[in-house]
Amino acid sequence: MAGSPSRLAPSLFFSSLEKFTRKVRSSKRLKVALLLGPPVAYLMVWFVAPFVLTLMYSFDLVTPNRQFVFSPSLQYYLRVMGWEGVFKIFVRSVGYGLLTSVVCALLAYPAAYYVSFKCRRYKDALLLVFIIPFWVSFLLRTYALMGVLAEEGFLNSVLLWLGVIEKPIKILYTQNAVIIGMVYNYLLFMVLPLYGSIEKLDKSLLEAASTLGANPVSTFIKVTLPLTMPGVAAGFLLVFIPAVGEFIIPSLMGSTETYMMGNVIWDVFLYTRHWWLGSALSVLFIIFVLSMTMIYLKAVGAEELVI
Amino acid sequence: MYVPIALMVVFSFNPIRSLAKFAGFSLRWYQALMGNRIVWEAFFNSLWVAAVVTLVSIVLGLLMANAVVRFRFSGKPLVDMLIYVPVIIPEITESLSLLMMYVFINFPLGAWSVIIGHAAFSISYGVVVLRARLAGFDTSVEEAAKTLGANELQTFLKVTMPIMMPGILAASLLAFTISYDDFIKTMFTTGPGFKTLPLIIWFSASKGGVSPELNSLSTFAISISLLFAFARMKISGIKW
Amino acid sequence: MSTRREYLKVGVAGALGLVVGGAAGYFGTSAEREALKSELESLKREAGIKLEDEIAIYNWTYYINRNLVDAWAEENGIKLIYDYLESNSEIYAKLDTGASGYDVMSCPAPDIPTYAERGLIEEVDMNKIPNFKHVPSAFKGFSWDPGDKYHVIWSYGTTGIGWNGEKVEPEITRWADVFEPERQLGKYSKKVSMMTDPTETLGAALFYLGRDPNSVKDEDLEEAKEVLIRQKPHLAKYASTEEFMEGLKTERFLISHAWNGDVAGTKYASDERSVIMEVYFPQIRYTVPEEGAYAWYDNLVIPKGAKHREAAHAFMNFTLDPRVAAINAMTIKYPYPTGTQYVPVELAKDPSIFTPEELLRKLVTYASFTPEERVKREEVWLEVQAA
Numbered sequence: 001m002a003g004s005p006s007r008l009a010p011s012l013f014f015s016s017l018e019k020f021t022r023k024v025r026s027s028k029r030l031k032v033a034l035l036l037g038p039p040v041a042y043l044m045v046w047f048v049a050p051f052v053l054t055l056m057y058s059f060d061l062v063t064p065n066r067q068f069v070f071s072p073s074l075q076y077y078l079r080v081m082g083w084e085g086v087f088k089i090f091v092r093s094v095g096y097g098l099l100t101s102v103v104c105a106l107l108a109y110p111a112a113y114y115v116s117f118k119c120r121r122y123k124d125a126l127l128l129v130f131i132i133p134f135w136v137s138f139l140l141r142t143y144a145l146m147g148v149l150a151e152e153g154f155l156n157s158v159l160l161w162l163g164v165i166e167k168p169i170k171i172l173y174t175q176n177a178v179i180i181g182m183v184y185n186y187l188l189f190m191v192l193p194l195y196g197s198i199e200k201l202d203k204s205l206l207e208a209a210s211t212l213g214a215n216p217v218s219t220f221i222k223v224t225l226p227l228t229m230p231g232v233a234a235g236f237l238l239v240f241i242p243a244v245g246e247f248i249i250p251s252l253m254g255s256t257e258t259y260m261m262g263n264v265i266w267d268v269f270l271y272t273r274h275w276w277l278g279s280a281l282s283v284l285f286i287i288f289v290l291s292m293t294m295i296y297l298k299a300v301g302a303e304e305l306v307i
Numbered sequence: 308m309y310v311p312i313a314l315m316v317v318f319s320f321n322p323i324r325s326l327a328k329f330a331g332f333s334l335r336w337y338q339a340l341m342g343n344r345i346v347w348e349a350f351f352n353s354l355w356v357a358a359v360v361t362l363v364s365i366v367l368g369l370l371m372a373n374a375v376v377r378f379r380f381s382g383k384p385l386v387d388m389l390i391y392v393p394v395i396i397p398e399i400t401e402s403l404s405l406l407m408m409y410v411f412i413n414f415p416l417g418a419w420s421v422i423i424g425h426a427a428f429s430i431s432y433g434v435v436v437l438r439a440r441l442a443g444f445d446t447s448v449e450e451a452a453k454t455l456g457a458n459e460l461q462t463f464l465k466v467t468m469p470i471m472m473p474g475i476l477a478a479s480l481l482a483f484t485i486s487y488d489d490f491i492k493t494m495f496t497t498g499p500g501f502k503t504l505p506l507i508i509w510f511s512a513s514k515g516g517v518s519p520e521l522n523s524l525s526t527f528a529i530s531i532s533l534l535f536a537f538a539r540m541k542i543s544g545i546k547w
Numbered sequence: 548m549s550t551r552r553e554y555l556k557v558g559v560a561g562a563l564g565l566v567v568g569g570a571a572g573y574f575g576t577s578a579e580r581e582a583l584k585s586e587l588e589s590l591k592r593e594a595g596i597k598l599e600d601e602i603a604i605y606n607w608t609y610y611i612n613r614n615l616v617d618a619w620a621e622e623n624g625i626k627l628i629y630d631y632l633e634s635n636s637e638i639y640a641k642l643d644t645g646a647s648g649y650d651v652m653s654c655p656a657p658d659i660p661t662y663a664e665r666g667l668i669e670e671v672d673m674n675k676i677p678n679f680k681h682v683p684s685a686f687k688g689f690s691w692d693p694g695d696k697y698h699v700i701w702s703y704g705t706t707g708i709g710w711n712g713e714k715v716e717p718e719i720t721r722w723a724d725v726f727e728p729e730r731q732l733g734k735y736s737k738k739v740s741m742m743t744d745p746t747e748t749l750g751a752a753l754f755y756l757g758r759d760p761n762s763v764k765d766e767d768l769e770e771a772k773e774v775l776i777r778q779k780p781h782l783a784k785y786a787s788t789e790e791f792m793e794g795l796k797t798e799r800f801l802i803s804h805a806w807n808g809d810v811a812g813t814k815y816a817s818d819e820r821s822v823i824m825e826v827y828f829p830q831i832r833y834t835v836p837e838e839g840a841y842a843w844y845d846n847l848v849i850p851k852g853a854k855h856r857e858a859a860h861a862f863m864n865f866t867l868d869p870r871v872a873a874i875n876a877m878t879i880k881y882p883y884p885t886g887t888q889y890v891p892v893e894l895a896k897d898p899s900i901f902t903p904e905e906l907l908r909k910l911v912t913y914a915s916f917t918p919e920e921r922v923k924r925e926e927v928w929l930e931v932q933a934a
Contacts, residue, residue: 050404054404135535137488138488138490242397514790
């Protein structure tokens with residue numbers, strides 16, 4: 001018989017499909033919805049939801065039986081903030097972060113300046129050469145550095161061979177090693193913005209300054225430095241923020257004195273398995289990071305983040 | 308900059324366990340590596356996880372990038388935030404939150420929990436790259452194709468995609484590398500027995516001291532990373 | 548009587564032969580196989596009970612001499628299903644179902660009370676386990692199973708101090724040695740490591756102070772904190788398992804807070820099927836401190852719904868047989884409480900395997916901490932780290 005179900009179904013399907021595509025074509029909204037739907041849904045579920053869950057735990061809105069209750073409380077925040085140990089370690093982490101950023105800036109500036117000004121021809125190639133080690137994963141770079149800094153490692157054997165020292169110096173597993181490790185790993189994040197900033201310098205300004213009688217040093221201090229400050233600021237924050245939350249480098253290369261915020265978060269979550277306190281701690285840390293980022297955006301102007 | 312890595316590579320050929328004296332060229336650590344089943348398993352895990360993550364990131368990233376570039380719509384700033392926040396948030400807190408959620412909903416931990424986690428921030432990286440590419444895209448080509456009679460799908464497949472290809476490849480390689488090299492998120496979201504290469508490297512490195520086996524493993528891992536990086540560079544033509 | 552003495556002769560001769568001769572599978576020589584076979588025969592005859600034709604066992608990897616189990620199953624005409632597990636969560640997953648599919652399973656001590664209460668493990672009929680008489684009294688009447696009704700002890704481990712016997716003197720005997728700068732701690736400053744685990748390290752400090760290592764009382768934790776802060780400047784690091792074992796091997800650490808199993812595992816080769824008596828790193832020694840130490844206990848339990856109870860009991864009884872336990876110890880280098888009299892002296896007296904008798908009663912097992920209790924210990928831990 002004509003119109004039997006088996007033949008009706010496919011043609012019904014295709015005609016409704018056609019109606020649908022026509023609708024889509026005509027409506028911008030529908031198009032956007034279709035395009036954004038899947039990715040936004042994905043991110044909502046696997047990125048936003050976990051974060052919301054963390055927030056809920058931190059405000060005591062979840063019971064141990066995984067039920068939601070409306071009993072907001074700041075008790076966990078207050079408790080975490082009252083932890084003397086955490087506060088001291090936070091200060092320590094900020095200190096290390098600052099130190100790392102400063103060292104990075106001091107190292108990166110001359111290098112970026114030199115490449116930008118003096119190496120006209122090869123500057124792109126040089127930059128590339130500098131970047132290549134950073135294509136290697138963080139962990140591997142850290143491990144490689146451990147090999148150099150170890151007591152029986154390369155640096156010591158070179159220094160011994162050169163006669164500069166008589167006994168191997170202990171670098172690895174000290175606080176210095178952690179700073180060196182962080183500088184080594186984060187240098188790129190300082191160099192790139194700095195380089196970009198220096199490159200963008202309007203060289204004519206420098207010429208004008210020297211024509212007006214300024215010597216190179218004061219030109220640098222009064223013209224170059226201030227104009228490249230955004231680059232420095234950007235680099236500073238790109239190094240500082242991840243450095244404060246580091247835990248890999250202190251774990252691998254540090255000593256008993258290098259326990260940092262990252263280690264705290266790790267231990268509180270994985271050892272105590274107290275989701276509420278861990279969440280409060282996480283949220284506090286995120287707030288810290290976000291506020292630093294806000295500062296960065298203000299300083300640099302709300303441009304899009306350079307990755 | 309290079310010294311540590313170069314040293315590691317060089318000493319991976321050193322037949323004795325020392326980082327100070329080089330005793331001649333030897334492949335013995337590589338031979339040991341070849342026989343190590345756990346390492347190979349982890350390596351393949353890293354590869355296929357990264358492949359899936361890349362696929363998911365590119366598909367979802369393309370959709371998102373297209374929406375954001377081609378259309379103006381209310382709520383765009385929110386979507387922008389959704390794209391950038393995964394990149395800013397410290398990986399450790401993000402990973403722990405995700406782990407909490409997995410436990411909360413009783414999601415089994417293993418390969419898929421890792422993949423889902425990686426994709427959650429890979430998408431962002433993908434969108435950023437694709438968006439840059441799309442922004443410079445001249446839609447008149449698409450218009451032309453449509454006036455010539457092609458429908459949506461055909462235009463997409465035969466006109467848009469080929470032009471986007473370099474961008475797609477660049478984004479793919481970026482997503483792949485991010486997933487392949489990832490340690491922190493993987494560490495927290497993996498399940499019993501499922502290991503990727505970075506995890507193996509961590510467990511070895513956290514023993515402290517240097518081991519030639521790890522050197523050869525690292526040299527191997529590095530050459531793979533560099534391979535991908537060079538491919539990325541070639542394709543995108545930019546210095547990243 | 549005479550059979551036992553003959554077996555002792557065979558056992559000791561066999562072990563000596565192996566020590567001298569190097570690596571050889573225990574079941575290499577037919578004489579030994581024959582001897583064992585006759586013993587197994589007698590075991591079977593002694594039982595006189597009809598066993599089922601199948602048994603399903605779920606246990607950790609590398610925990611028993613497989614040849615032995617296979618031989619036992621064969622002798623008794625039982626089809627053996629022996630599955631391996633690799634993590635506690637696998638145990639819980641199976642027990643929680645109430646229909647695990649196994650007749651005998653491994654279970655950690657702290658979980659036994661809860662599972663017993665929930666009825667997910669069955670009572671063991673001790674009448675069917677005559678070898679229970681061989682279990683030393685230190686392994687009976689634990690707080691987590693006061694009536695010894697639900698488990699049969701399998702093996703145990705301790706947390707103590709691993710140290711380099713060649714480079715460290717005087718000998719390490721007590722926690723005080725690593726907590727007091729006047730003692731070895733100071734002498735070997737910066738060559739000492741403690742664990743990164745707050746439970747273990749705080750526990751060690753509490754043992755040193757003579758307190759309950761599982762305490763969460765403020766006064767106890769405060770004092771432990773002081774002890775740890777005083778110790779910290781002399782520590783090289785808070786190390787993870789791999790780190791301290793590697794460190795002991797390379798002499799980066801001369802004294803390390805360590806688990807006996809890791810030390811034994813580093814020192815001795817072990818194979819699932821044969822007894823290999825090779826010793827690597829003989830200089831690494833292990834001590835269970837006099838003040839007391841943490842111990843874990845692994846046990847065999849009968850999960851709910853076990854189908855082959857007779858076989859399960861027979862198997863449990865078999866594992867408690869001193870000769871069997873001795874062979875297991877020699878194979879796996881883990882302590883099996885019965886049968887120490889048959890184990891070669893160097894293994895029996897090695898604290899990284901067997902804990903000395905006088906210290907067995909000073910072993911305390913871990914409490915099941917609630918998250919809140921762990922937080923208290925973590926707070927102290929963080930303050931130590933920040934100091």
